Amino acid sequence: MATCKLQEKHLIDQRAAVNRLATMSEINSIESLRSVPFSRRTFEEKNKIISSGRPTPAVVIIKTRKHFARHFQASTYEKNKWLTGCPQVSKLFCWPCLLFSTDRTVWTATGYDDLNNLHISMSKHERGPSHIRCVVKLKTFENTLIEYRLNEGLRLDAEQHNARVKKNREVLKRLVDIVVYLGAQRQPFRGHAEEDRGNYNELVHLLRKYDERLDHHLESSTTFSGPSSRIQNDLIEAVASVVLNEITSEIKDASFVSILLDETTDASNLAQLSTVWRYVTKEGEVEERFVGFSDVRADRTAAVVAEHVFAAVDEMQCGDKLVGQTYDGAAVTSGHLNDLQAKVRERHPSCGFVHCIAHILNLNLALSQACSTIKDCKVFFSTLNGLASFFASSTKRAKALDDIVKRRLPRAAPTRWNTTSVLVNTAKDNHRSLIELFNDIRNNPLDWDERSILSAGGFLQYLEDPQDPKVLFLLHLFSDVFSLTDVLSNILQTKCFDVGYCVSQMKRITEQLQRQRGEFERVFALVPQPENPAKRCRGPSDMKTEYEALYFKALDVIDSQMQQCLSSLEKMAFVSLLDFNRFHQYEQAFPDAAIDSLKYTYGHFFDDGLLRSELKVLYESTDLNQENVPELTHFMRSNGLCDAMPQLYKLCELFLTLPSAAAWGEKTFSGLKRIKSYQRNATGQHRSSGLAVMSIERRMLQKIKSDESFYDKVSVEFTKKARRMEFVYK
DSSP states (O other): OHHHHHHHHHHHHHHHHHHHHHHHSSOOHHHHHHHSOGGGSOHHHHHHHHHHOOOOOOOOOEEEETTEEEEOOTTHHHHOTTEEEETTTTEEEEHHHHHHOOSOOIIIIIOBOOGGGHHHHHHHHHTSHHHHHHHHHHHHHHHHHHHHHHOHHHHHHHHHHHHHHHHHHHHHHHHHHHHHHHHHTTOOSSOSSTTOOHHHHHHHHHHHTTOHHHHHHHHHOSSOOSOSHHHHHHHHHHHHHHHHHHHHHHHHHOSOEEEEEEEEEOTTSOEEEEEEEEEEOTTSOEEEEEEEEEEOSSOOSHHHHHHHHHHHHHHHTOGGGEEEEEEOSSTTTTTTHHHHHHHHHHHOTTOEEOOOHHHHHTTHHHHHHHHHHOHHHHHHHHHHHHHHHHHHTOHHHHHHHHHHTOSOOOOOBTTBHHHHHHHHHHHHHTHHHHHHHHHHHHHOGGGSOHHHHHHHHHHHHHHOOTTOOHHHHHHHHHHHHHHHHHHHHHHHTSSOOOHHHHHHHHHHHHHHHHHHGGGHHHHHHTSOOOSOGGGSSSOHHHHHHHHHHHHHHHHHHHHHHHHHHHHHTGGGGGGGGGOGGGHHHHHHSOOHHHHHHHHHHHGGGSOHHHHHHHHHHHHHOSSSOOSSHHHHHHHHHHTTOTTTSHHHHHHHHHHHHSOSOSHHHHHHHHHHHHHSOGGGTTOOHHHHHHHHHHHHTHHHHHHHHTSTHHHHHHHHHHTTSOOSSOOSOO
């Protein structure tokens, strides 16, 4: 132990000495290139960098393995002519890739310091096509330098070219700012009529009044003036690509990822599939990032959606850490849910399927199943939705509703049953007022149109049937059911809660629904008995029997759906490992069954022995006993415990990554509705998806836009297509 401490002190002193030498000398070229990339520099700067050659500074890298400490040897530079280092960060880099590569890899962005696997990683890197291309560029660039030295005309031409590129990029910067502003604010770019220039062109002409460079460019240029729809689309695509690249970078750094899919129909009647990734960032924050919409109207079978999942996984290159999948359970996967999740697990065995908890607690799946199998329930909900549509489609009817009922009826969405809950409660509380309103329409036919009169008669007959008050019975039944789920479903639609919390809350709801079965007599007593039982085909006792059968059938369907969801989560018994209420129990008897459950699906991600030791420390420690997994994760990061207890921290990341709901996918639909409204329903698929990325991920967009390199990244994406103007430096 004493030897290790002396060795560590010696290495620390050595590192400090190297750092002092680095600060005394000129700024390290590697650190300078990381702050200002090679592609952004002038010809003279590039010439100086290439002429100076590859820096090979002394770099102190410490890696311990068991009882040995491994040091980086300077002789490694001689064996690998492309290797370079940076003493400020104590990392190794690839010199050709650092200069010419556009990919963000460990050899160009963060640096490499794993000495235990250095030989393998270097061998793998130098065989890659990207590295070989960069080496070729470096060698040919040296030939170019000779030509420039011999030909002063080429040098002057390069200077003039770079000057034009700088001016063009400054103009492009203004246009990018306009695109970012309109995209983040979900504002339309083009006008509806030809004489209407639209927001984009109006902003361009507004800025030119105060910007001489932009004004001069618009006056003199004929190739890149900005107003064309092609330029707008390319700028939108370029900005969205930069955001997606940032998301890809975050996913590469994440330990685990999950995929969430949801589907909706847009204003132009296209089936749009929303794709969202869930992961934990390096800072310990849970993120759910939207990456785009896909048109799936042609085919929504399990095979097609599975191919979409595979393509998304391959694009992000995260198949080895895909641990969860969840879907809305509604339109896009209706009838194919089991096939879809099974196909995904065939290719990615660790990708466990989690039912969308928020949809279950909103009774989306349960009630849609009830509506499709129970005739009375289907008629009930269809009539309530018809009520809302009846009043929403006419201002005169809406005013009558305000005057008599004094409460609006919300229109229920097919995948958002919380609005149905409001609709049910509103109809129950204002049942007599609605009957009064429909009677008023029927009694004053001269004041109403034919459709209003006919519809009022139908609604009145359904709402006020003295011989069969079934609607009142169902209003009370579903009002009681919704009262158990509404508050909880709103809580669970946030993205910070872990699966273990969701499972416990689902069990609580299931138990309450079971107790609801004993409430039939109370609900039936709220329904008025027929005034003249003789007019009924069956007597009051038959009505009670009929209602009782309907009551228990509806609860059985709801309960079966809840149990189906819970059964799929039984494979996730390992969530109890971080059940903070059981820590005292686990201190006495370690939860071996939960560990075995974790090993069954995710065992290859963890060191079983080390995880057990860290969990035992967690169960015994009062300092680590937090309220939930997010708080434990934050506590470990703020106190530097991530490296001290790496397996426990990785377990927390897994818990937070597993999707508890697809509700975030639904939140993306509000952005789509603003982007592609009925007034702008001709927006193309790529344009609407790019605008959606800018709008929904506008916080990330504003964050990366604060970095000056943002505009260079957009320029790189923008110039991937052929341009008549010059945007690339020589």
